[in-house]
Amino acid sequence: MALQSRHLLGLEGVNREEIALILDTAESFMEILQRPIPKVPTLRGKTVVNLFFENSTRTRISFELAEKRLTADTVNFSTSTSSVKKGETLKDTIRNIEAMNIDMVVVRHSAAGVPLFLTRCVDAAIINAGDGMHEHPTQALLDMMTIRRKAGDLQGLKVAIVGDIAHSRVAGSNIHGLLTMGAEVMLCGPKTLMPMHAERLGVRVSHRLEDALEWADYLNVLRIQLERQHKGLFPTIREYHREFGITLERLEQAKRDVVILHPGPINRGVELDSDVADSDFSVILDQVTNGVAVRMAVLYLLSGSDPALE
Numbered sequence: 001m002a003l004q005s006r007h008l009l010g011l012e013g014v015n016r017e018e019i020a021l022i023l024d025t026a027e028s029f030m031e032i033l034q035r036p037i038p039k040v041p042t043l044r045g046k047t048v049v050n051l052f053f054e055n056s057t058r059t060r061i062s063f064e065l066a067e068k069r070l071t072a073d074t075v076n077f078s079t080s081t082s083s084v085k086k087g088e089t090l091k092d093t094i095r096n097i098e099a100m101n102i103d104m105v106v107v108r109h110s111a112a113g114v115p116l117f118l119t120r121c122v123d124a125a126i127i128n129a130g131d132g133m134h135e136h137p138t139q140a141l142l143d144m145m146t147i148r149r150k151a152g153d154l155q156g157l158k159v160a161i162v163g164d165i166a167h168s169r170v171a172g173s174n175i176h177g178l179l180t181m182g183a184e185v186m187l188c189g190p191k192t193l194m195p196m197h198a199e200r201l202g203v204r205v206s207h208r209l210e211d212a213l214e215w216a217d218y219l220n221v222l223r224i225q226l227e228r229q230h231k232g233l234f235p236t237i238r239e240y241h242r243e244f245g246i247t248l249e250r251l252e253q254a255k256r257d258v259v260i261l262h263p264g265p266i267n268r269g270v271e272l273d274s275d276v277a278d279s280d281f282s283v284i285l286d287q288v289t290n291g292v293a294v295r296m297a298v299l300y301l302l303s304g305s306d307p308a309l310e
Contacts, residue, residue: 003301007126009115010135025297043072051077051107063106065293092148099124125302140173142291155182158210163222164193166206170263171239188212192233209244213254220261224271
């Protein structure tokens with residue numbers, strides 16, 4: 001079985017079988033990552049460009065490492081040292097890069113829709129590493145892999161996404177992916193950080209953290225985007241933490257064992273206390289490890305390489 005699309009632009013419209021294929025393939029790569037020399041020649045001769053127009057640590061390093069583990073040739077694009085600073089358009093930038101014989105582009109951009117736009121400009125396979133407030137598919141896939149490795153299956157699991165839902169591309173991809181895989185989803189956060197008509201997405205909605213703690217098996221806690229605080233979406237950081245911050249005391253008082261995920265970077269003491277992030281409740285570092293395997297799987301499945309893993 002192969003993916004139906006040559007690109008990974010988001011998880012909306014990706015079916016259950018394709019998501020399962022990516023997760024199963026990622027499991028195969030986990031075994032490779034545990035070898036003394038965690039490297040295979042699967043993408044030897046392929047060239048991948050990492051086209052990041054936004055700052056990134058985890059996602060960029062994870063993709064770079066995945067590419068190197070597959071023996072791909074990797075080119076890293078930096079806007080600070082590129083002709084973009086001289087006024088070059090996105091279309092000209094990507095077409096000039098493609099003229100150098102590239103096979104795949106991993107793109108991150110502050111504007112929603114840029115990955116889709118690039119599919120119309122070049123023949124290379126496009127992988128969305130986050131576009132505006134739209135989607136971040138590989139983050140959702142690694143979240144699902146982390147949950148599946150712990151629970152065994154996603155079917156019937158209860159996952160609450162807590163925090164700034166309205167501005168989160170991670171939330172968008174997680175909602176699509178989790179619902180497709182048979183999980184139940186709750187969105188929890190202040191009304192000002194909730195998308196309009198959220199219930200139409202097929203999820204539960206709550207504005208009380210206690211509801212999420214009583215209901216969920218897993219809590220995916222989103223970063224509060226402090227750069228948006230000037231818009232007055234919630235009174236103060238202290239107030240947000242008091243109402244929605246995940247503390248050890250709250251977890252210990254919950255009627256069920258809850259597992260904590262976070263896509264990073266963490267605002268410690270805001271959405272998540274340090275003693276929670278570093279506790280046995282947390283699988284945050286597992287997410288980082290699983291992210292490399294997931295991105296190896298996506299690169300491999302979109303590369304057109306021989307179907308047998310080497």
